[in-house]
Amino acid sequence: xxxHLERRLEARRGHRALVTVLSVVAALLLGAVFLVxxxxxxxAVYTEMFRAAFLSFFGITDSxxxxxxxxxxxxxxxxxxxxxxxxIGAEGQLYVGAIFASWAAxxxxxxxxxxxxxxxxxxxxxxxxGLWILAPAIARAWLGTSEIITTLLLNFVALYLMxxxxxxxxxxxxxxxSTNFPQGKPIPEEAFLPVITSTRVxxxxxxxxxxxxxxxxLFSRTRFGYDVRVVGDSPGAARYAGxxxxxxxxxxxxxxxxxxxxxxxxxxxxxxxxxxxxGLAVNFxxxxxxxxxxxxxxxxxxxxxxxxxxxxxxxxxxxxxxPGGGGVPVEVSYMLQGAILLCALAGELFIRYRLRVRRGLPxxxxxxxxxxxxxxxxxx
Amino acid sequence: xxxxxxxxxxxxxxxxxxxxVFAAVGEILAERSGVLNLGVEGMMLLGAVTAxxxxxxxxxxxxxxxxxxxxxxxxxxxxxxxxxxxxxNQIVSGLALVIFGTGLAxxxxxxxxxxxxxxxxxxxxxxxxADIPAIGKILFDQDPLVYVSWVVVALAAFYLTRTxxxxxxxxxxxxxETADAMxxxxxxxxxxxxxxxxxxxxxxxxxxxxxxxxxxxxxGTTAGIGWxxxxxxxxxxxxxWRALLGAYLFGAALAANFALQAAGVNxxxxxxxxxxxxxxxxxxxxxxxxxxxxxxxxxxxxxxVPYARExx
Numbered sequence: 001x002x003x004h005l006e007r008r009l010e011a012r013r014g015h016r017a018l019v020t021v022l023s024v025v026a027a028l029l030l031g032a033v034f035l036v037x038x039x040x041x042x043x044a045v046y047t048e049m050f051r052a053a054f055l056s057f058f059g060i061t062d063s064x065x066x067x068x069x070x071x072x073x074x075x076x077x078x079x080x081x082x083x084x085x086x087x088i089g090a091e092g093q094l095y096v097g098a099i100f101a102s103w104a105a106x107x108x109x110x111x112x113x114x115x116x117x118x119x120x121x122x123x124x125x126x127x128x129x130g131l132w133i134l135a136p137a138i139a140r141a142w143l144g145t146s147e148i149i150t151t152l153l154l155n156f157v158a159l160y161l162m163x164x165x166x167x168x169x170x171x172x173x174x175x176x177x178s179t180n181f182p183q184g185k186p187i188p189e190e191a192f193l194p195v196i197t198s199t200r201v202x203x204x205x206x207x208x209x210x211x212x213x214x215x216x217x218l219f220s221r222t223r224f225g226y227d228v229r230v231v232g233d234s235p236g237a238a239r240y241a242g243x244x245x246x247x248x249x250x251x252x253x254x255x256x257x258x259x260x261x262x263x264x265x266x267x268x269x270x271x272x273x274x275x276x277x278x279g280l281a282v283n284f285x286x287x288x289x290x291x292x293x294x295x296x297x298x299x300x301x302x303x304x305x306x307x308x309x310x311x312x313x314x315x316x317x318x319x320x321x322x323p324g325g326g327g328v329p330v331e332v333s334y335m336l337q338g339a340i341l342l343c344a345l346a347g348e349l350f351i352r353y354r355l356r357v358r359r360g361l362p363x364x365x366x367x368x369x370x371x372x373x374x375x376x377x378x379x380x
Numbered sequence: 381x382x383x384x385x386x387x388x389x390x391x392x393x394x395x396x397x398x399x400x401v402f403a404a405v406g407e408i409l410a411e412r413s414g415v416l417n418l419g420v421e422g423m424m425l426l427g428a429v430t431a432x433x434x435x436x437x438x439x440x441x442x443x444x445x446x447x448x449x450x451x452x453x454x455x456x457x458x459x460x461x462x463x464x465x466x467x468x469n470q471i472v473s474g475l476a477l478v479i480f481g482t483g484l485a486x487x488x489x490x491x492x493x494x495x496x497x498x499x500x501x502x503x504x505x506x507x508x509x510a511d512i513p514a515i516g517k518i519l520f521d522q523d524p525l526v527y528v529s530w531v532v533v534a535l536a537a538f539y540l541t542r543t544x545x546x547x548x549x550x551x552x553x554x555x556x557e558t559a560d561a562m563x564x565x566x567x568x569x570x571x572x573x574x575x576x577x578x579x580x581x582x583x584x585x586x587x588x589x590x591x592x593x594x595x596x597x598x599x600g601t602t603a604g605i606g607w608x609x610x611x612x613x614x615x616x617x618x619x620x621w622r623a624l625l626g627a628y629l630f631g632a633a634l635a636a637n638f639a640l641q642a643a644g645v646n647x648x649x650x651x652x653x654x655x656x657x658x659x660x661x662x663x664x665x666x667x668x669x670x671x672x673x674x675x676x677x678x679x680x681x682x683x684x685v686p687y688a689r690e691x692x
Binding site: 034038086088135136139143144145146148149150152153154155156157160161163164168169286287289290293329331332333334335336337338339341342345346348349352353 | 468603670
């Protein structure tokens with residue numbers, strides 16, 4: 001008897017959803033192993049997490065608030081994935097977006113009408129994010145330098161830059177009255193994002209949803225979106241078709257960086273109302289990669305997955321602070337997010353292949369079978 | 381004896397570069413088999429936290445090192461399973477490994493954050509050699525794991541160029557179809573070397589916590605050196621001895637902080653000094669790819685491509 005893999009001609013839609021759900025279940029089981037190893041009851045922890053994230057009004061709204069940056073960083077990763085580009089630097093682009101947005105809020109917006117101030121803050125956030133990916137984009141487009149490592153390493157540079165501005169110097173961003181415990185200067189109220197009454201859900205949600213719709217339009221309804229797919233699948237063919245590969249690479253990477261920058265602006269103007277390095281460095285950028293991978297780069301899928309993972313992250317934070325949490329650290333949510341991605345990757349195989357168990361068939365027959373399958377064009 | 385600042389700095393560079401040596405040589409072996417494993421940072425971090433927990437529980441550095449090494453190998457096994465058996469996208473799988481490894485390591489490490497390491501690593505002066513002026517202090521008055529890393533490099537270089545299995549490994553990374561036709565098991569070769577890569581990354585992480593940083597500080601314990609190790613593989617053109625040299629170069633950038641403080645220079649803020657290794661790595665990658673002739677030099681031809689036998 002041998003187990004044998006056969007490529008499916010096409011993936012079925014229902015199948016995909018089922019595999020995704022099973023991946024989440026498998027990840028929870030994997031997480032349970034480590035919870036038991038550290039002396040906790042997985043059932044109690046998971047029940048508490050679910051309750052904290054989704055079973056109360058403020059639980060739901062807090063989860064949504066966490067989902068806002070995740071939608072944007074998820075879209076940032078998804079845009080690049082579409083072209084087989086990997087922007088692992090959304091984390092740093094988010095920080096720099098926050099730095100730019102808080103500068104604009106502090107320096108430009110005092111005395112301005114609220115809507116104008118908000119637009120300025122978001123524009124500067126996008127500029128900051130775009131600027132932070134510019135060098136990797138140029139290097140990738142013209143020199144072919146792998147964008148994976150360059151974008152990732154710039155995350156550390158951005159982190160140190162942000163720390164320098166608040167903790168390491170008396171910069172424009174730092175509150176001069178906070179001497180013992182350095183903090184960012186509060187931004188003026190003119191630049192605050194409106195929130196849904198008494199919750200943390202801010203206008204950034206509308207921006208994130210709008211971005212998802214615009215990207216969907218861009219990819220499925222425009223010439224440029226088509227070009228992007230061609231370049232991603234075959235740069236050679238794209239060149240032959242007269243599409244400028246470096247130009248497409250740079251535009252896509254700039255869009256990706258700008259989206260991550262918007263997430264940073266949203267956190268500054270909607271949540272912290274200052275440049276707060278600790279509040280920003282909570283892996284929004286890295287989680288965005290998981291969001292995009294689980295959503296298979298579909299903009300609307302990104303929204304759905306971001307809400308799910310936002311709930312998970314919110315639950316992790318809540319679990320740390322509530323008495324019933326049993327001292328479960330916030331990191332439990334990062335572990336589970338990673339486990340979900342690993343399991344989804346394994347599940348991908350069952351979407352692309354069919355498992356066939358054969359009994360006693362000679363190897364040669366199996367080989368022949370496959371050769372003809374290849375000839376019929378089942379190869380991707 | 382009072383050593384000059386530059387001697388102490390170079391000695392620190394060797395020590396700072398040692399985790400990179402372990403991780404980069406491991407990644408070279410994995411990539412030579414044709415599997416790209418971007419998960420180095422995750423494996424190092426999991427190796428570090430496991431080493432810390434095991435060392436403090438047992439009171440022995442060696443137990444810590446072994447446990448950390450095994451943890452890295454265990455995580456690499458997941459990548460091998462996903463990329464070889466499940467034929468997943470190796471880039472996404474590697475990233476998943478980083479995210480899961482970081483999450484798991486920080487989860488396991490959160491109760492011990494800031495705790496001191498009980499057993500310590502002490503330097504071992506190699507008799508005779510350690511008395512050579514300057515060079516003795518830089519190279520031969522280090523902890524034993526530094527010497528172990530040289531042995532690892534020598535073994536890896538010998539293995540790759542002078543043994544039958546090493547040749548098979550390279551064939552597997554250059555042309556898996558040919559390796560398969562030669563009767564080699566591509567899947568087995570890839571599994572074994574991805575796991576060896578993980579073991580070495582785990583050892584690198586263990587070294588970082590046992591000999592470099594005083595306590596567990598979450599993801600900041602390795603602070604991206606796993607990614608620097610990946611860049612180092614490209615820099616070294618997939619050759620172990622060059623990786624050793626490169627590791628000390630990057631080690632010097634990591635140790636620059638220490639050097640400038642020792643020299644009494646405080647014009648440059650600490651945060652900017654901390655950026656140095658990352659910026660240097662980016663610069664090196666860009667310069668390497670700028671000369672197109674060098675870009676592909678040494679890269680295994682089948683790197684990152686899943687091998688499906690029935691789709692030859």
